[in-house]
Amino acid sequence: MTGTAYGVEAAGLAKSYGGRPVLAGVGVRAERGTVFALLGPNGAGKTTTVRILATLTRPDAGQATVAGFDVLRERGRVRRAISLTGQYAAVDALQTGAENLRMTARLAGLSRRDARRRAADLLSRFDLAEAGDRRVATYSGGMRRRLDLAAGLVGQPSVLFLDEPTTGLDPVGRQAMWEVIRELVRGGVTAFLTTQYLEEADQLADRIAVLDRGRVVAEGTPAQLKERVAGQRLDLTLADRAAYEAAAAHLDGRLVRRDPDRLALGVATDGSAAHVRALLDEVDPGRRAVARFAVHAATLDDVFLALTGPATKEPAHA
């Protein structure tokens, strides 16, 4: 391992499939011992980025180092330093949890006895000790994901790649997964996760990069990203459908929230009286269209909408 401060560092990653660009110059940096979240809607290029960093896909252009090793020229060393947990649990349903872990531990080079011990240790750490001798086919989605993550840890990696680690999990399973990830990062590993859940990125990540159509459109701490939309949001509730349509058309590019069912629109503001008054006058010169208004602190949802633009107006919600 070299002395770089970054667990993951990539620049200019590009990849096309059949002439269709999936990544168009992605650069990211995750400091060692932190959680880095790649946030974006489906099809933004999150999984492709992770597969390149985990040496499973070759980029058309760009370079990347993981745990200090070049993903193209030092594939073997990168593979020994990382673990990948994908969207589909990479465990055998017909083997028990313990058998899966022992197998993975043997592949990671442990002796039979050490593999047995490591498997038992991981099962209890991931709250699977009692289920260890049951076939994975009988596990819940959350248990499978935890087992998958445990299987990735037998080689004691320094960088974890987690591709949508909680997609499809119920709230309890998601909380349990978050706790496991936090625990691992406290132990010193770097976690690089992808998610389409803003709440997840907000909860877990030290830094977030927002990926949209193959490009990083924003990068920073959750707090910095929230500031990018002026920190506040003015919510307007319109008097009727016609007023809603007219105001939505007028504010189109600036909207950070649309809720046609409640006739509500959200627009960024700095929260000052002058700005709020100016906005109200602009939208509603006749003083009839806006029924009520409220000012809120911006959420990551607002950031996301403001950054990813009109083509992705309705991202999946947590």
Add this chain to the structure above:
Amino acid sequence: MRDALVMIDRSMRLTRRTVDALLFSLALPVMLMLLFVYLFGGAIDTGTEYVTYVVPGVILLCAGYSAAATAVTVAQDMTSGVVDRFRSMDVGATALLTGHVVASVARNAVSIALVFGVALLIGFRPQAGPLAWLAACGMLLLFVVAVSWLSAAVGLVASSAEAASGFTFFVLFLPYPSSAFVPIATMPGWLHGFAEHQPTTPVIETVRGLLLDTPAGGSAWRALAWCTGLLLVAVALAALLFRRRTA
């Protein structure tokens, strides 16, 4: 090497736990043999007791079919996330596929023994000494290994386990236009060329010759050439396809 042992252990365990598929692959050859001997056998004149003629063919049919099932198990691995785990742990194609092939050989050993057992019960009377038995088993083993590797390569390119299972039917039907069930001389002329020169014919003739202590001519050499040739091509192809499929 160690990876291959771990993969063998895995594939054997997975095979033992797919009891339904296992039962089918054991019952099918026995049923086919009974079908041929009792339903068709009376109408077929091969110059010998039909059960004696047909057993080597049935064995080969069942060996080929159950070896071809390797395509399905490999395709299942390739389409589930598990192959990414193996690759990110630097497990090569050879280790992974060796696991599948060894499990296939084990499956076959059981089902071939079962067919021989039932065959002996219904009147199969081989004339072979211990050496000839050993040679016949060796021939069958080589055939099973070659077909298993070929199937593994097919499993790598199949888009799904269902697509891969189509290949098993191709292999299942290959022994029909051969000397497995009826002498080639009774087939229409245009089929002779194919039936005589396709790979299962020399293997069947070799096994038949060894077990019944009759001369098999140059079949043994042709069978060895076919099987080793197929095996080498399949191993090389599988390594290449694995790298391409997962690049």
